[in-house]
Amino acid sequence: MKPFFRDTWVEIDLDAIRANVQAFRRHLPGQTEIMAVVKADGYGHGSVQVGREALQSGANSLAVAMLDEALVLRKAGITAPILVLGYTPLDSVAQAYEWDIALTAYHAEWVHQAARLVAEQFRQKETPLAIHVKVDTGMGRIGVQTEAELDELVAALHQSPVMQWSGIFTHFACADEEDTAHVRKQHERFQALLEGLRQNGYVLPKVHCCNTAAAMVFPEWGYDSIRLGIGLYGLYPSMYLKQREQIMLTPALTLKTKISHVKTANSPFTVSYGATYQAQAGEQIATLPIGYADGFSRLQSNRGVVLHHGRRVPIVGRVCMDQTMVSVPRGDAEVGDEVVLYGRQGQEEISLDEVASLMGTINYEVSCLLNHRLPRLYVKDGQVVEVAHSISK
Numbered sequence: 012m013k014p015f016f017r018d019t020w021v022e023i024d025l026d027a028i029r030a031n032v033q034a035f036r037r038h039l040p041g042q043t044e045i046m047a048v049v050k051a052d053g054y055g056h057g058s059v060q061v062g063r064e065a066l067q068s069g070a071n072s073l074a075v076a077m078l079d080e081a082l083v084l085r086k087a088g089i090t091a092p093i094l095v096l097g098y099t100p101l102d103s104v105a106q107a108y109e110w111d112i113a114l115t116a117y118h119a120e121w122v123h124q125a126a127r128l129v130a131e132q133f134r135q136k137e138t139p140l141a142i143h144v145k146v147d148t149g150m151g152r153i154g155v156q157t158e159a160e161l162d163e164l165v166a167a168l169h170q171s172p173v174m175q176w177s178g179i180f181t182h183f184a185c186a187d188e189e190d191t192a193h194v195r196k197q198h199e200r201f202q203a204l205l206e207g208l209r210q211n212g213y214v215l216p217k218v219h220c221c222n223t224a225a226a227m228v229f230p231e232w233g234y235d236s237i238r239l240g241i242g243l244y245g246l247y248p249s250m251y252l253k254q255r256e257q258i259m260l261t262p263a264l265t266l267k268t269k270i271s272h273v274k275t276a277n278s279p280f281t282v283s284y285g286a287t288y289q290a291q292a293g294e295q296i297a298t299l300p301i302g303y304a305d306g307f308s309r310l311q312s313n314r315g316v317v318l319h320h321g322r323r324v325p326i327v328g329r330v331c332m333d334q335t336m337v338s339v340p341r342g343d344a345e346v347g348d349e350v351v352l353y354g355r356q357g358q359e360e361i362s363l364d365e366v367a368s369l370m371g372t373i374n375y376e377v378s379c380l381l382n383h384r385l386p387r388l389y390v391k392d393g394q395v396v397e398v399a400h401s402i403s404k
Contacts, residue, residue, distance in 0.1 A: 018269035043233030113141035143178030265354030283328030306380035321357025
């Protein structure tokens, strides 16, 4: 039986995921590991499938934003190290300990309370909870900022028998920009804080600071690991870095649908809500079964394009919740024709960067918007190897 019933889907090229991991592997120092970031359901690509492929391709560990995302990976059978990069509420720490998931800490008091909460589990398991310390060097989000805060936090970890200080990291705010003054200042601050810890007699655990952008521009800052996020999916952190062509990446995502209805205007008629477009006599209008409820943005109304028979055709009228209309100038559209909304068809391509520019946002958001209503087809060596569709479970 067909695993989904609407002719709209996302294809994820696992060979592209592999190629992107290996591209960074060649770019980095030999001792630097790769932590594949699969938060937000793998930036809309599927965290489990991308995580598995990344690990098989040379990544050493995975990272997510929250504990719920880590549990999805564990329950899917992934046993590699997983780090939660964001905040974990105290009432969730026991779950993290049970499932062997590393957490991020940036308050000594949180460490003291978390240690008390897992003490009973520790007596039975006798393995410590892995903790990575987050340092705020200029992002302004979570993380300790001062040497005093850092010393207090690290001391709390060392004093706790149920905690293991497993990592220390920071995050860069402007690593994707041509002006490197801010990122260099952040790195200098990070180095100074690390040196202060060394001088206080601490042996540093795993050190990581580079996101995709920093890893591209400053591979020598790789330390023990980088956090490979947007680049894992074949997307560049900014147009500046794309144009530099330091690393050639392969986009992994294609968004496809099939025409569900075709009509040719015998006389002018309006299209979609608000009647913002009027089809002219002889114009062919095709309906596509995809809309903003799938994460295909309404901002593309009367502005975006799709690919039909390898040619660009314009979106006309407003994108609806479940349907979108396009004008087919050649009049050769038929029900069942495949249409590409993001990706390549023939010699033409609609990149996520192009769509992001039209929407006034970044490529990260374009892929993350694609939600659970859309089935994911995972392709390897040109063959579909898995279909995932959470709405049909």
